[in-house]
Amino acid sequence: MAHGLPRKIRIAFIVQALLASLAVLLGGYLVSLVIKHGLVHVVLQEEADYYWQLHEASPVQPPPNTRNIRGYLLETGQSSLSLPKDLRPLEPGFHELKAADQLVLVDQRPAGRLYLVFLRSQAQRAAFWFGVVPVLITLLGIYGASWLTYRASWRIVSPVNWLARRVSQWDPRYPDASELAAERLPADVQGEARQLAAALHSLASRVGQHVARERNFTRDASHELRTPLTVIRMASDMALSTPELDPRLQRSLGRIQRAGRDMEAVIDAFLILAREADIEPQAEWFDVADIVRYEVNNAREMLAGRPVELTLEVVGNNHLLLAPPRVMHVVVSNLLRNACAYTDTGTIAVEVGNDRVVVRDSGIGMTEESLARVFEPFFRAEPARPLGTGLGLSIVRRLCERFGWRIELESAPGQGTTATVHFG
Numbered sequence: 001m002a003h004g005l006p007r008k009i010r011i012a013f014i015v016q017a018l019l020a021s022l023a024v025l026l027g028g029y030l031v032s033l034v035i036k037h038g039l040v041h042v043v044l045q046e047e048a049d050y051y052w053q054l055h056e057a058s059p060v061q062p063p064p065n066t067r068n069i070r071g072y073l074l075e076t077g078q079s080s081l082s083l084p085k086d087l088r089p090l091e092p093g094f095h096e097l098k099a100a101d102q103l104v105l106v107d108q109r110p111a112g113r114l115y116l117v118f119l120r121s122q123a124q125r126a127a128f129w130f131g132v133v134p135v136l137i138t139l140l141g142i143y144g145a146s147w148l149t150y151r152a153s154w155r156i157v158s159p160v161n162w163l164a165r166r167v168s169q170w171d172p173r174y175p176d177a178s179e180l181a182a183e184r185l186p187a188d189v190q191g192e193a194r195q196l197a198a199a200l201h202s203l204a205s206r207v208g209q210h211v212a213r214e215r216n217f218t219r220d221a222s223h224e225l226r227t228p229l230t231v232i233r234m235a236s237d238m239a240l241s242t243p244e245l246d247p248r249l250q251r252s253l254g255r256i257q258r259a260g261r262d263m264e265a266v267i268d269a270f271l272i273l274a275r276e277a278d279i280e281p282q283a284e285w286f287d288v289a290d291i292v293r294y295e296v297n298n299a300r301e302m303l304a305g306r307p308v309e310l311t312l313e314v315v316g317n318n319h320l321l322l323a324p325p326r327v328m329h330v331v332v333s334n335l336l337r338n339a340c341a342y343t344d345t346g347t348i349a350v351e352v353g354n355d356r357v358v359v360r361d362s363g364i365g366m367t368e369e370s371l372a373r374v375f376e377p378f379f380r381a382e383p384a385r386p387l388g389t390g391l392g393l394s395i396v397r398r399l400c401e402r403f404g405w406r407i408e409l410e411s412a413p414g415q416g417t418t419a420t421v422h423f424g
Contacts, residue, residue: 009157013150020142041094044069044105044116052109059111068118075112087115159193162186167200177204225267233260258298262333265326272327273398281324288319288423289352291328296350299336307345316354321423323403331399334392335359335419342382342417355424366411374409396421 047064051071054061063071072083080088086100092108103118166179178184180201182194189197236257240250272281296312303310321328339348339361346362366374370381377394393409400407400421411417 009153010150013146013153017143017146020146021139025139040103040118041105044094044103044118045107047071048105048107048114048116051114052107052111055111063114064116070117072115072117073112074115076110078112083115087117090115155188159186159189160196162189163193163197163200170204175204175207177201177208180204226264229260229264229267233257236260255301262298262329265329265333268324268326269330269395269399272324272402273395281327283323284325285320285322286325286328288321288328288357289314291325292332292350292352292357295329295332295336298333299340299348302337302340303348308340308343308348309346310348310350312350312352314352318354319352327399327403331396331421332357332359334396335421338392338419339363339417346416355422357421358418359420360416360418362416365413365415365417367413371409371411 047069051061051064063073065071072087074080074083086097086102087104087106090104090106092106092113095104095106096102097104101119105114105116105118107114107116163180170176177200180197182198182201185194185197236253239245239253240257245253293312296310300310335357336348336350336359339359343361343363348359348361351358351360364382366381370379373379374381375393375397379394397407399405406422408420408422409417410420
């Protein structure tokens with residue numbers, strides 16, 4: 001990616017120089033027009049006034065005839081044939097004769113008409129020296145000042161540009177900030193740029209340490225957390241194999257065994273969420289209906305003694321899914337746990353389709369405001385209820401997003417809630 005700060009500064013100076021050039025050129029053009037028409041007109045008019053003053057003192061005074069101005073006098077009553085052909089049709093006023101390369105002032109007085117002729121080439125020469133040349137000098141000054149200012153600005157922003165290039169080359173997972181160490185910074189990185197480099201170096205070092213700690217945790221936790229759970233499960237299996245076991249104790253051991261399996265599934269799900277997104281977890285083909293059936297049986301124990309009917313319906317014949325099975329355990333168990341927690345009486349219906357799992361309850365439901373916040377961590381639609389911490393649906397959504405699934409919730413106060421997980 002091209003770094004935009006130097007480019008923007010370059011474009012800004014180019015635009016500034018172009019606008020200044022246009023303004024100066026326009027000013028030069030106007031100056032040339034003023035010189036050719038305004039100034040020449042004034043000079044000729046003053047020359048005419050001066051001549052008429054001399055004419056009053058001495059009627060035989062000849063018209064002006066200099067290097068730049070040539071005059072013709074047509075006294076009252078004389079024929080205009082004595083005038084040059086180009087001047088004969090002219091009326092009193094100022095005229096520009098492009099064909100003859102002349103600027104002409106015709107001044108009418110009682111004694112006659114005075115024709116003063118000024119060569120356009122002389123006017124253009126004056127316009128060049130008093131209009132074009134100053135414009136060129138001004139443009140060169142503007143370009144020189146713009147170039148010097150651009151170079152100064154470039155030196156100011158070059159340290160920031162250097163920092164941007166270095167930071168853009170970092171790997172977000174393993175940021176290497178060694179080049180930003182104080183002893184390795186270029187000499188021109190001073191002031192605020194050096195402070196920024198120091199802050200980025202410190203931040204990258206902390207991020208690297210954080211990534212290392214997270215990597216070590218996900219590696220160690222997968223082993224250390226499984227070890228006691230394996231002991232619990234094996235001990236419960238051995239205890240359940242004891243003959244003539246008391247039924248009450250047998251039920252308790254069964255619950256311990258199922259809780260151990262659930263805990264292993266939760267640990268696996270948390271470790272998947274803790275890993276980086278580009279690290280694919282181990283996946284296998286499994287039957288979604290089998291997992292949902294297992295979680296439904298666990299949920300029936302939560303509803304023991306409560307007037308709530310829990311049903312399961314399996315629709316279709318293709319329920320295979322490629323994913324970590326324990327993730328599906330966590331998703332379905334959280335949805336069922338929520339349904340059981342917020343349904344005091346009525347029904348909870350679970351449906352397994354070819355591309356979805358639906359959990360529908362007749363519980364207390366949620367308002368639109370609660371439905372909009374239901375996936376926020378620690379949010380609970382009814383905080384007074386003792387069950388739940390408000391993390392279940394947040395975990396469910398994160399797991400669904402991790403594997404490309406989509407979860408939808410529909411709810412209304414007093415009419416229950418329907419949660420649908422789409423796999424397609």
